[in-house]
Amino acid sequence: MNLYTVFSMILVISVNIPDILSYPSGNVGQSCTDMNPLHGATPQTPPSPYEIKLSTTSYTAGSTVQVTIVSNCGNEFRGFMIQARRADTAAADRTTPIGSFTAVTDTKPLCGSGSNRGLVHSRSVARSSLTLTWTAPATIQGHIVFKVTTVEKPNSRYWQAVTSEAVKDSSGPLNLASDSNQTQIGCTTQVENKFAADTRCGDTVGCYSDCDSTGQCTYLATWVLDSTNINFTIKAIPDSDTNVYAAIGFSTDTKMGDDSVIECMKTTDLRVATSFNNGRSNTRNADQLGITLTSASYENKILECVFTREITGSGDVKLVDLNTPHYMFFAQGTAEATGAKINQHGLIPTVSPQAIDFKLTENFSAVPYDKSKVLAHGALMVIAWITAASIGLVVARYFKPIWPNSTFIGQKIWFQIHRTCMILTLLSTCIAFIIIFVEVDGWTMSNISVEQAHPYLGVIVTFLTIVNPIMALFRPHPNTDNRYIFNWAHWGVGTVAYILGVITVAIGTRMGKANLSENAVWIVVGFTVWQLLVVLCLELVQLIGNKQKTDSYELQGGQSEKIPDTQSKPANGTLKQAILIIHIVVVLAFTIGLLVYIGLA
Structure with a gap:
């Protein structure tokens, strides 16, 4: 498999990613x-x-x-x-x-x-x-x-x-x-996608909402203590008219997992139900204890449920005791038509700024989700696979003979460029890997099948990225019989890592947590097309250069010349260097474009 084939594979897969994830280009002919x-x-x-x-x-x-x-x-x-x-x-x-x-x-x-x-x-x-x-x-x-x-x-x-x-x-x-x-x-x-805030918030009822400075909200949860019960109201504008839910969760920390959840649903009817987050999966409670629906409505696209919840949780271990302050989450998404189960939330849930004492009537605003670690992860992966790996791979493949007699710190120039790029790829990938595992505290889940592949591909890419330099440390001497085994293994592991790395970056641009512009995935597609063109140009230049060597040999009657102590620079060396400079500039432009979209997110 040559590099032309490699980048063709990346191009085909990358171009299809936007159509798999959504229809931003109107691919709806069947409609x-x-x-x-x-x-x-x-x-x-x-x-x-x-x-x-x-x-x-x-x-x-x-x-x-x-x-x-x-x-x-x-x-x-x-x-x-x-x-x-x-x-x-x-x-x-x-x-x-x-x-x-x-x-x-x-x-x-x-x-x-x-x-x-x-x-x-x-x-x-x-x-x-x-x-x-x-x-x-x-x-x-x-x-x-x-x-x-x-x-x-x-x-x-x-x-x-x-x-x-x-x-x-x-x-x-x-x-x-x-x-x-x-x-x-x-x-x-x-x-208008808004409704008016409850004027009682912070006075006679406690509130948690995303209401803005003008008093307009997209969701609101209120509560008031009533003896041994707490009267709750959940109010939200869902994304659809049927099979939807809005839910609040009670947690001892600001991360999802081991959370008691109350769902307000609209499916074939309107209802409330309790469930529990086991890690990142949600399970409906078998016994719907400690909760009573008072009223529910869906009018003017606003879903509202009013219900009573026993403050102690009726002894159910999956209904936390609200005598103790808890953080409140809000999430919404789609539900199964039977109402038996809710699906993973669409947007990232918001969380209260502090643990809430539900016996008080304080007013809390939603805290925007801190995406800094997610965006740092994405930026590092872009630097690793769009910039460093792209340049390092091209240099190793096509530029070994370009500076035949020049060295830098005791090594050939091409090798130093290649090694520097690959070290940058390794460091960026490993740091990004650590950051995202700290952020998600486990494994990223998604309802979208393509997004589900992202963490698996990321683990494989990171593993291969670590394995390849370890192999290089134990490589045989160039003149030994087994050197060809290392060459093929080093090339194979690096090529697979690069293909999967670019694909993983492309999928990452469409991940819900990143929330990047739809244009970001097209930058990755554009980069892939460019990389393929560069590889084609360099393959053609190299092919012409090899043919000229063959013709020169035949003109000399097949007689070998004595190899000089110093090798001359190939005739096409200047052209190759020009292509490399242009490639570096264009790759940096693609990188900057992606980093700008990441920054804007």
Whole structure:
């Protein structure tokens, strides 16, 4: 396996990572019929905050209509799909797209390659409005409506197949089908993604929330002591309308694990339940003791549960005694449709700034999650595998003969560059490995299968990175018979470590804890493409140089010359050095780009 093959493998895997994790480039061709963006969540119900405005409400054969998707509520959308379809009851088929759209920047065909019958975003870009041009077919097809799906920024809420007002042709009276009625447009509490804080907080009730300085919240937990019980309220705006939960946890420290949890759920019904965090997994308590639901509601996209919890926990060891102060966590995510189990939280849970005495009525604000260790881990891995390993590998492969008579501190220059880069890779990887294990205090879990691979790959990469220099310390002398075994082993371990290292970095850019911009993974893809191009160029230069040596040998009649005491620099040495300088500059640019995104996170 040569380096061309190695980087081809990295390129193929890296390019597919964004599509595996999400659809930031609109890879939803299979959604041509139902216009579902395949984000895994449930579509939002009307009203929609995104209006479809038309330049005209009638059309003729070959005419055009300007269609504008616009936010009326100050929200931005980062993804969309659009089609025109038959609207009247006379049409048996009201799912086949009609006419064509003119593609604009960051859009591409939705319904088949080369067909503009529908459009979808090709890149995740925040927009408050977008105007598109639709061209009617050469023959009129009947009355139509435009169907639009929008995905909101910064979350992934979406409104599926929102319908415009009808656009009529001259075929006759309009009899709208029920699925072609114009969708109600308007701003709701959910769209604003906030609700008002409880004015009693810190006075007659205790509170833990993320309410901002204007008194607007996305979640709130309140409590008040009532004899031997504590009356709690959980209030939150979930990410979807069904199969969701908001939960509070009680812990003796600020890390998850060995925590008592109370869940407020909306599945087939509204309910509360208790569970327990064993390490990083959650288990529903078999006996739902010590808790009584008073009321529950889901109105205006706000999930609310009011319940009573025995302060001592009714003797259940998994219901902690709240006579003792505890830290409070808040988390939300999806639940199984049966309500039997909650899934891992979507966003990282927040934790109270101190242990809370639930017999008091103090007001606490959520503490932002400290991502410094996670980001330091990511930055070190970028330096290790995007910068140091990339340069060190290229130098070892292609630059051994470039400085044949030059040494630095007693060793060939290429070797010193290679060794320096690999030592930097080793140190950065090991430090990053230690940092992340201290941070997560164990093993990182995720509901997304690709993210689950990240810690496993990280352990393998770290192991290989440590093994390779140990092998180098015991390498045989270059003139011994077994030297070739070391050469192959050293190359093989290093190559596998590098492939997995770049893949692990790419996956890391999409990890929930990092919360990096979607553009970060594309920087890794761009780096991989660049590395492949550099390898191809150097392979070509080396191939031409080897052919010139062969031709020179044949012109001398196959007679070997005496090897001089000093070797001359290859004819292509200057070109190779120029390529190396450019490579170092470009790799540093990719590194800086990733470090900037890490810093912004």
